Amino acid sequence: MAKVPVKPIHHMLEKVQTGIRGFDEITQGGIPKGRTTLVCGGPGTGKTMMALEFLVRGAKEFKEPGVFFSFEESVKELRENAASLDFDVDELCKSKLLLIDYIKVERDEIEETGEYDLEGMFIRLDHAINTIGAKRVVLDTIESLFAGLPNAAIVRAELRRLFRWLKDKGMTTIVTGERGNETLTREGLEEYVSDCVISLDHRISEQVSTRRMRIVKYRGSKHGTNEYPFMISDHGFMVLPITSMGLDHKVSTERISTGIPRLDAMLGGKGYYRGSFILLSGTAGTGKTSVGAKFAESAGSRGERSLYYSFEESQSQIIRNMASIGINLKRWLDKGLLHIHSQRSTLYGLEHHLMHMQHLIHEMNPSIVIVDPISNFYEVGTPKDVKLMLSRLNDMLKSKGITALLTCLTSPSNSSLESTTIEISSLSDTWLLLRDIELDGERNRAMYILKSRGMAHSNQIREFVLTSRGIDLLDVYVGPEGVLTGSSRINREASEAEFQSSLKKKIEYLRMNLEKRRGILDAEIAKIRSEFEIEKQKITDLIHEEEMKLKALASTRRAMASSRKADGPKKAR
Amino acid sequence: MKKQKPGKSWELRLYVAGQTPKSILAFANLKKICEEHLAGEYTIEVIDLLENPQLAAGDQILAIPTLVRKLPQPIKKIIGDLSNTERVLVGLDLRPSDVNESAVGS
Numbered sequence: 001m002a003k004v005p006v007k008p009i010h011h012m013l014e015k016v017q018t019g020i021r022g023f024d025e026i027t028q029g030g031i032p033k034g035r036t037t038l039v040c041g042g043p044g045t046g047k048t049m050m051a052l053e054f055l056v057r058g059a060k061e062f063k064e065p066g067v068f069f070s071f072e073e074s075v076k077e078l079r080e081n082a083a084s085l086d087f088d089v090d091e092l093c094k095s096k097l098l099l100i101d102y103i104k105v106e107r108d109e110i111e112e113t114g115e116y117d118l119e120g121m122f123i124r125l126d127h128a129i130n131t132i133g134a135k136r137v138v139l140d141t142i143e144s145l146f147a148g149l150p151n152a153a154i155v156r157a158e159l160r161r162l163f164r165w166l167k168d169k170g171m172t173t174i175v176t177g178e179r180g181n182e183t184l185t186r187e188g189l190e191e192y193v194s195d196c197v198i199s200l201d202h203r204i205s206e207q208v209s210t211r212r213m214r215i216v217k218y219r220g221s222k223h224g225t226n227e228y229p230f231m232i233s234d235h236g237f238m239v240l241p242i243t244s245m246g247l248d249h250k251v252s253t254e255r256i257s258t259g260i261p262r263l264d265a266m267l268g269g270k271g272y273y274r275g276s277f278i279l280l281s282g283t284a285g286t287g288k289t290s291v292g293a294k295f296a297e298s299a300g301s302r303g304e305r306s307l308y309y310s311f312e313e314s315q316s317q318i319i320r321n322m323a324s325i326g327i328n329l330k331r332w333l334d335k336g337l338l339h340i341h342s343q344r345s346t347l348y349g350l351e352h353h354l355m356h357m358q359h360l361i362h363e364m365n366p367s368i369v370i371v372d373p374i375s376n377f378y379e380v381g382t383p384k385d386v387k388l389m390l391s392r393l394n395d396m397l398k399s400k401g402i403t404a405l406l407t408c409l410t411s412p413s414n415s416s417l418e419s420t421t422i423e424i425s426s427l428s429d430t431w432l433l434l435r436d437i438e439l440d441g442e443r444n445r446a447m448y449i450l451k452s453r454g455m456a457h458s459n460q461i462r463e464f465v466l467t468s469r470g471i472d473l474l475d476v477y478v479g480p481e482g483v484l485t486g487s488s489r490i491n492r493e494a495s496e497a498e499f500q501s502s503l504k505k506k507i508e509y510l511r512m513n514l515e516k517r518r519g520i521l522d523a524e525i526a527k528i529r530s531e532f533e534i535e536k537q538k539i540t541d542l543i544h545e546e547e548m549k550l551k552a553l554a555s556t557r558r559a560m561a562s563s564r565k566a567d568g569p570k571k572a573r
Numbered sequence: 574m575k576k577q578k579p580g581k582s583w584e585l586r587l588y589v590a591g592q593t594p595k596s597i598l599a600f601a602n603l604k605k606i607c608e609e610h611l612a613g614e615y616t617i618e619v620i621d622l623l624e625n626p627q628l629a630a631g632d633q634i635l636a637i638p639t640l641v642r643k644l645p646q647p648i649k650k651i652i653g654d655l656s657n658t659e660r661v662l663v664g665l666d667l668r669p670s671d672v673n674e675s676a677v678g679s
Contacts, residue, residue: 104633111664114599114653119590119637120622120629127626149636
C-alpha cells in the first residue's frame with residue numbers, strides 16, 4: 001500500500017481512483033479504499049465490464065495489481081470479451097498485474113453430506129492475492145454461489161465472513177450482483193456491502209437505448225444522486241456528469257481569429273475568445289458550414305487541432321464543397337490537425353452523442369470543436385433534453401478551454417428567425433446570425449452579431465459573400481430605400497458613383513470659372529493701374545510746369561525791383 | 574495426513590484446510606465408508622490446501638471439506654464432513670438415490 005492515488009480533499013473516507021472516465025468525478029475520487037463496493041444491475045448492463053475496467057485501469061494507470069474472480073464466465077470467455085474493448089488483458093496477466101480465476105459452481109456435481117464452509121474459496125482468493133500482490137479484487141456475480149450451493153444459510157454466513165475478510169486485508173473490492181425483482185440484488189447482497197452501492201441500468205426510450213448509472217449509497221462521502229448516463233465504447237466505460245459541479249471555469253482573455261478578417265473586425269477587431277461557446281444560427285443555405293470550415297482552417301494555420309462533428313455531410317463532401325469556396329481543409333486533415341466525424345444524428349441518443357464527442361475530444365485533444373448542425377439533435381430529443389445536453393457539452397468544453405462553434409439551422413417559415421434557438425442562446429457567449437435578404441428577385445446573405453459577451457462588437461449588418469476565394473463580408477448599402485444587398489447594392493453603388501463623378505465635374509467647372517473671372521479682374525486692375533500711371537505722370541508734369549512758372553514770376557519781380565532801386569518796405573534780412 | 578491403500582478403480586481425493594475438527598471427522602467418515610463398501614479397491618489422497626493452495630483451482634474447490642471422486646468417471650463432488658453416510662453413498666454412486674426411484678445419481 002505504498003501508493004495512495006487518492007485525493008482526500010475534504011473527505012474523511014479514503015478513496016481509490018477507478019480510472020474509469022467520468023466515474024471518479026461523480027464520486028469525487030473513486031470508490032472507498034480497502035472496502036467493498038457493490039455494482040448491481042440487470043443482465044447486460046455492463047457490470048462485468050465496469051469491474052474489469054476497474055482492474056485494468058488500476059493495473060495500467062495506478063500500478064495496482066488486481067484479481068478477477070469470475071463465477072460466471074470462464075477465463076477464456078472473459079479474455080474474449082475484454083479483447084473487444086482493447087484492454088490488453090493478456091499482457092497484464094503476463095506481467096503479473098492481473099490475475100483472472102474462474103470459480104465454477106455447478107449444483108449438479110455437488111452432493112451435500114454434512115457440515116462445511118467455503119474455506120476453499122478463501123484459500124483460492126488468498127493465494128491469488130498473494131501471487132501478484134493484489135490491491136484490487138473483483139468478485140463477478142458472487143451470487144452464483146447461491147445457485148451452486150444448496151445451503152443458503154451457509155453461503156450467507158460465508159459471504160459475510162468474506163467481505164469482512166477482504167476489508168481486513170485492505171482490498172478495494174467490487175462485487176457485482178444481478179438485479180432482483182424488488183431489491184437491488186436478487187440475494188440481497190446490499191445487506192452485506194454497506195459502504196458503496198452503484199446501480200447500473202439500461203433502458204430504451206423512443207428506440208434509443210441509454211445506459212445509466214446511479215450511486216445508490218456512498219457512506220461517508222458526498223455523491224451526486226442523479227442518474228448519470230454512461231456508455232461502453234471500445235475504449236471502455238465512460239460516465240458523464242449531468243452538469244458540472246459549478247460555473248467556475250477558468251476564462252481566457254486570449255482571442256482567436258474567426259478566419260474571416262472582416263468578422264474579426266466586427267468582433268472587436270480580434271475574433272472570438274478562446275474557450276467561448278459560439279452559436280451560429282441561420283436558415284438553410286446561408287453559409288453556416290462555410291463559417292465553421294473557415295474557423296477550422298484558421299485553427300489549422302495556427303497549428304491547432306480541430307474536431308469537426310458533421311451530422312449532414314460526409315467528410316469528402318465537406319472537403320469538396322469547401323474547396324469550391326477556397327477553403328482548403330484537406331491539408332489540415334492530412335497533417336492530422338483536423339478530424340471530421342460524420343454521422344447521422346439519429347444513430348444514437350443524445351447521451352451517446354455527447355459521450356462519443358467526449359470520447360473523441362479525449363482522444364484527440366482539440367482546441368476547437370465544431371458541431372454542424374446542432375438542430376439535428378432535435379430529431380432525437382426534446383428541446384429540453386437538447387438544451388441539457390448542450391449545457392453539459394458546454395461545461396465540458398469550457399472546463400477544457402476548448403472553443404466551440406455550433407451551427408443551428410433555423411426555420412425560415414418562422415416569423416422570428418431567432419426563436420428556435422432562443423432556448424440555447426443563453427448558453428452561448430457569441431451568437432452570430434446568418435440570414436437571407438430577398439430583394440429584387442434575388443436572395444443574398446447577411447450576417448450580424450446578435451450578442452458577444454465581453455467584447456465591443458459591431459452592430460452592423462454585413463453582406464456575406466461566398467466567392468471562389470473564400471468568405472467576404474461587405475458593407476451593405478443603407479439608403480433611403482432600406483438595406484440593399486447583392487445586385488441592387490451594386491446598382492445602387494454604381495449609380496452613386498456616377499452621381500459622384502458628375503458632381504466632381506461640376507465642381508471642377510465652377511472652379512475653372514472662378515479662375516477665369518479672377519483673371520479678367522486682374523487684367524482690368526492692371527489696365528486701370530496703367531491708365532492711372534499715365535494720368536499721374538501727366539499731372540505731375542503739369543504741377544512741375546506750374547511751379548516753374550511760379551518761380552520764374554518771382555525772380556522776374558525781384559530783378560525788376562532791383563533795377564528800379566525800389567525801396568519797398570525793408571524786411572529784416 | 575496422506576494415507577494410501579493399494580487399490581484399483583476408485584481414486585478419491587479429500588480436500589481439507591488444516592487439521593480442523595471438520596476435516597478430521599470427514600477423513601474418519603470417509604475411511605469408514607470406503608472400508609465398508611470398497612475394501613481394497615480404493616486410494617484416498619488428502620490434500621491440505623493450506624499447504625498447497627494452488628491445487629484448489631484444479632478441482633474447482635470452494636467448500637471445505639470436499640471429496641472428489643476422480644475415478645471412476647465421471648467426476649463427482651461431495652461436500653461436507655461426510656457424516657450423512659447415505660448421501661455419501663448416493664454421491665459416490667454406490668447406491669441409487671432412492672430405493673424406489675433414482676434421480677440424484679448418474
